[in-house]
Amino acid sequence: MTRTTRTETAAADAPAAAPGALGRLLLTGDPVQALRLRQSGLALLLMAVSVGLLQYAVWVGAAEPAPIAWWTLYSVGGLVAAWLAIRSGWSARLADPALTVPQMVYAIACAAVGYALLGPLRGMVMTVLALILMFGMFQLRGRTAMWITAYALLLFGLAMAGMAKLRPEVYRPAVELGHFMMLLCMLPAVTLLAERMTRIRRRLRLQRQELAEALQKIQALATRDELTGLLNRRHMQTLLEQERQRRLRSGQAFCLALIDIDHFKQINDGHGHGAGDAALREFASAAQQAIRGTDVLARWGGEEFVLLLTDTSMPPAQAAVERLRERIAALVVIQAGRALNLTISAGLTESLPQENLAQTLERADKLLYRAKAEGRNRVVVG
Numbered sequence: 001m002t003r004t005t006r007t008e009t010a011a012a013d014a015p016a017a018a019p020g021a022l023g024r025l026l027l028t029g030d031p032v033q034a035l036r037l038r039q040s041g042l043a044l045l046l047m048a049v050s051v052g053l054l055q056y057a058v059w060v061g062a063a064e065p066a067p068i069a070w071w072t073l074y075s076v077g078g079l080v081a082a083w084l085a086i087r088s089g090w091s092a093r094l095a096d097p098a099l100t101v102p103q104m105v106y107a108i109a110c111a112a113v114g115y116a117l118l119g120p121l122r123g124m125v126m127t128v129l130a131l132i133l134m135f136g137m138f139q140l141r142g143r144t145a146m147w148i149t150a151y152a153l154l155l156f157g158l159a160m161a162g163m164a165k166l167r168p169e170v171y172r173p174a175v176e177l178g179h180f181m182m183l184l185c186m187l188p189a190v191t192l193l194a195e196r197m198t199r200i201r202r203r204l205r206l207q208r209q210e211l212a213e214a215l216q217k218i219q220a221l222a223t224r225d226e227l228t229g230l231l232n233r234r235h236m237q238t239l240l241e242q243e244r245q246r247r248l249r250s251g252q253a254f255c256l257a258l259i260d261i262d263h264f265k266q267i268n269d270g271h272g273h274g275a276g277d278a279a280l281r282e283f284a285s286a287a288q289q290a291i292r293g294t295d296v297l298a299r300w301g302g303e304e305f306v307l308l309l310t311d312t313s314m315p316p317a318q319a320a321v322e323r324l325r326e327r328i329a330a331l332v333v334i335q336a337g338r339a340l341n342l343t344i345s346a347g348l349t350e351s352l353p354q355e356n357l358a359q360t361l362e363r364a365d366k367l368l369y370r371a372k373a374e375g376r377n378r379v380v381v382g
Contacts, residue, residue: 033086036098040083043103043132047079047110050128054114057121067117075110079103100140104148107132112155116163119170126182129156133190141198149191156183225299227277228284236298236306237357243308244357255317257307257348258364259324262376264303267340275333276303279342282333290327291320306361307346314350314381321348321379329377343377 051072057063082099085091091099111132115125129152140148160180163171223235231239243254261283268276280303287297287305296308307324309317325344333340347367351360363382371380 036086044079046131053124057118062119062121078106108152112159116159145191145194149187228299230284231298253313255309255312255350257321257346258368259305259346261303262343279333286331290324318381345371345376346379348381
């Protein structure tokens with residue numbers, strides 16, 4: 001299974017220009033995969049810089065052409081192989097699909113060999129090493145960054161000690177010791193900086209998550225009734241007006257029902273407001289299970305609700321509201337050890353093209369009043 005890092009996910013979510021044909025060929029159309037390939041391409045670019053430095057050493061006579069040619073072949077070839085492994089999708093099965101750590105390990109080994117080949121100009125490799133570490137350190141967790149640092153110190157320490165023994169006239173031991181001490185100070189500092197940047201990124205990520213959650217809560221408060229979780233009146237009015245406009249354009253009717261929980265005041269007075277709140281929540285839960293996924297139920301106020309039946313005319317709308325009424329009549333609310341039975345009354349009407357939303361709601365309200373007057377626990381259609 002492909003594992004995507006948080007850094008890759010964030011980068012993939014960021015807007016990017018649509019790639020051309022060449023871009024799709026090199027980077028694919030997958031934004032996460034494209035990010036991995038760009039990182040690998042950056043590693044290749046850094047290696048190209050290293051090749052240029054070593055070729056300069058050959059040009060000025062500080063290094064032998066043949067070893068540098070072999071070094072170039074292996075160094076560039078290894079990173080090209082990594083790029084191809086990513087591009088082909090083979091690396092997706094690995095824990096590190098971007099091959100960040102393998103590429104760093106390989107590049108550091110190449111840099112250590114380059115140090116041994118450059119002779120008097122070997123100090124140029126220090127810059128290359130710093131670039132290699134900067135390439136990957138900010139993508140790694142602290143523990144991995146620490147062992148990469150230890151690995152780099154070990155390889156360069158061996159290269160320095162070996163060359164000081166083999167060619168002391170060029171790699172003077174005192175100078176090599178100084179170089180190693182410089183690395184001993186520089187590399188842990190880079191690791192600490194990378195760890196600090198990782199912590200900052202993690203903190204920023206958490207802050208973004210908290211902000212997103214806060215915005216979701218604000219949006220929910222703006223559109224949802226806190227007690228029942230249903231849409232609130234303000235948001236439902238917007239949806240109803242949108243449905244009315246759609247009805248004018250398409251000619252497709254919709255139906256609207258005003259629903260009232262029967263004798264709700266007696267529940268509050270006789271059993272307390274806690275029982276009333278429980279009744280509202282149980283009604284909302286049962287009603288949402290009884291209606292279609294395309295229909296919308298909202299709390300209109302108190303114990304009154306509005307049901308929008310989209311793309312529906314009579315008699316299917318009447319059958320749907322009757323099923324809802326029967327579902328609620330079979331509902332038993334347990335509160336403080338006592339069983340409460342609920343029933344509802346509903347006024348159901350179909351939208352008319354010549355009337356506005358207020359007129360449709362007024363007709364439904366009159367039908368609801370009739371349902372109550374006729375004995376409740378019924379649906380009156382008009």
